[in-house]
Amino acid sequence: MTTLTTQAAPQALFERSIDVLACPYCGAGVRYDGEKIHCQDCEKSFPVDSGIPQLFAPHDPAQQKGDVTEIVKAFYEENPFPNYDDIDSEQTLMEKAGKGVFARLLDEQIPQGALVLEVGCGTGQLTNFLGMRYNRRVFGSDMCLHSLRLANGFRQRCKIKNAGFAQMNLFRPAFKPAVFDLVVSNGVLHHTADPLGAFQSIARLVKPNGIIIIGLYNKIGRLTTDFKRFLFRASADKLSFLDAHMRNKNYNQDRKRAWFFDQYKHPHESKHTYSELLNWYESNGFEYLSSIPKIDPGPFTDEEKLFVPHDKGTKLTRWLTEMEMLLTGGADGALFIMIGRKSRKAEPTA
Ligand SMILES: C[S@@+](CC[C@H](N)C(=O)[O-])C[C@H]1O[C@@H](n2cnc3c(N)ncnc32)[C@H](O)[C@@H]1O
Numbered sequence: 142m143t144t145l146t147t148q149a150a151p152q153a154l155f156e157r158s159i160d161v162l163a164c165p166y167c168g169a170g171v172r173y174d175g176e177k178i179h180c181q182d183c184e185k186s187f188p189v190d191s192g193i194p195q196l197f198a199p200h201d202p203a204q205q206k207g208d209v210t211e212i213v214k215a216f217y218e219e220n221p222f223p224n225y226d227d228i229d230s231e232q233t234l235m236e237k238a239g240k241g242v243f244a245r246l247l248d249e250q251i252p253q254g255a256l257v258l259e260v261g262c263g264t265g266q267l268t269n270f271l272g273m274r275y276n277r278r279v280f281g282s283d284m285c286l287h288s289l290r291l292a293n294g295f296r297q298r299c300k301i302k303n304a305g306f307a308q309m310n311l312f313r314p315a316f317k318p319a320v321f322d323l324v325v326s327n328g329v330l331h332h333t334a335d336p337l338g339a340f341q342s343i344a345r346l347v348k349p350n351g352i353i354i355i356g357l358y359n360k361i362g363r364l365t366t367d368f369k370r371f372l373f374r375a376s377a378d379k380l381s382f383l384d385a386h387m388r389n390k391n392y393n394q395d396r397k398r399a400w401f402f403d404q405y406k407h408p409h410e411s412k413h414t415y416s417e418l419l420n421w422y423e424s425n426g427f428e429y430l431s432s433i434p435k436i437d438p439g440p441f442t443d444e445e446k447l448f449v450p451h452d453k454g455t456k457l458t459r460w461l462t463e464m465e466m467l468l469t470g471g472a473d474g475a476l477f478i479m480i481g482r483k484s485r486k487a488e489p490t491a
Contacts, residue, residue, distance in 0.1 A: 151178070152192045152293065154278060154305030161256070161320045165198035165313040192297075193289050194307045196315035209334035210284070210310060212408050217285035222263045224399040225291060226392065231273065231299040238270040242443065243433055243478060247325075247354075250447050251277065255322040258282065260311050260343050261329030265292025265304070272296070272304025280316070282309040311343055318345045327356035328476055331411045340421050350485045352448060353427060354478060360412040362466030362475030370405045381405075404474055415459035418479050427481035429453045434477060436462045447480050 151173065155162070162171045162178070169182030178187040178194055188195050200210055226233070238244040248271055251257065257279040259268045268281030269292065283289055286308055293306045309315040311329070324347050330336040340355065347353050372380050378401075381387050386400045415436055422429055430450050435441050436459050437452035454462075466475050 151189050151194050151307075152296070152305040153302060154272075154280065155194060155307070158256075158278060158280075158305075161316055162194070162196070162307075163315060163317045165196050165309065165315045168317075170317075190286065190308075191290060191293065193286070193293055194315070195286070197284055197308045197310050198313035198315075199310065200312055209332075209409050210312070213332050214284050216402075216408050217263070217283075218287045220399055220402040221285060221288040221291055222399045222403045223266065224264050224395045225266075225295060226396055229295065231301070234266060234270055234295075234299075235273070238266070242441070242445075244270055246443075246445060246447055247271070248274065251323060253277075256320060257323045257325070258316060258321045258343075258346060260324060260326035261332075262288075262292060262306065264288045265295065265306060267325070267327070268292065268304045268306065269296050269299070269301050272301045273299075274303065277303050279304045281306045282311070282315070284308060284310050311339055314342060314346055316346055319348050319351075321346050321351060322348060323352045323354070325354040327354070327478065328358075328474075330355065331358045331413065332407070332409055334409070336411055336413065337421055341425060344425050344427070344483070347483045349483055351483050352430075352480060353422075353483065354480050355418060356476045356478040357413040357418060358410060359463055359466055359471075359475045359477045360414050361460075361463035362471045362477070363412050364467055365471035366404060366474055373405050415454075415462065415477065415479070416456055418477075419453060419459075422479065422481040426484045426486075428484065430480045430482055432477060432479045434462055434466060448482070450482075 159171065159173060163169065164171055164180035164183060164185055166185050167180060167183040169180050171178050171180055178189065244267060251271070253276050255277055257271060257277065259279065259281045262268045262281030262283050265281045268279050271277065272279040281292055281304060289306045289308055296304050307315060324343055326343055330339045333339045344353055369384060372383065381401060386392065387397055415432065419429055428450065431447050433441065436454040
């Protein structure tokens, strides 16, 4: 096997894991020749930029979905999200993630030795955080190269060995099907032209009995954001201080701008309900395990077991949870997260 030592060489994680990569055009395995990554079947080849394999493949133009992908890609190349603060370090990233219950619980509960993929990792905070553990491999993928450079720059500065970043279009995965113990995609699918198709595309990457975690904007909870968007537009953004993130003294200007554009100036977003996402899970061979905010009765605690099956409630209780998101102000853009487990019998799909 070629030793990956040139400046262009992909990050160490890819050297250890080239066997899980796949050609985004035809799905065949790939090899690295010291300069580029090559498909072993269809003769396509892919450059490596500053250690980041560029495995992005555009949509099939016949599907006419390319437009949204290209528009959203251009938007994030201008506004990488969520970006970093000036003083961010391994220590501060751990502190921030520790305050966010979801990332901390996830880090604690991912099984030893897991192979993890974050789809739409943006500037890579979650991938880098999860990659700080030994005995785990965490890939972050996104179509935006600007975000990936920031993500990989942070990874290199903090010497995070078990994280790695690649450019990829989630509709054309650059990984083999059914290889990941966990696939997580938070705040991404609602920025595509076909969120269900996007879900099905990345669900194929999960092993039988593996876990999927999807975070989407909530249809009801996000009405608060819709209202603020209207106010900001009407005031030529003079009222932007009404958003708590814009008053956060710990954010630098880049992070404030990233937040404001992501929430209020985005060229494409859709909104979804718990019942809809649950239906995606169940009709694609995934068992419901848990959600944030919870849809089963009882408070979400520091001890919550993310990968243990919880009660999925009824249409009414799920709707009540969404109303609660609205009444509590639709914090953090009103994202809701659902966790599911793939059936053991699921066949690896091509
Ligand atoms: C709102 S950001 C979320 C970033 C990160 N997951 C987080 O929670 O901070 C959405 C990200 O999804 C990525 N994205 C959107 N459509 C994509 C696609 N078709 N393929 C890959 N990435 C995509 C964007 O480039 C962007 O970085």
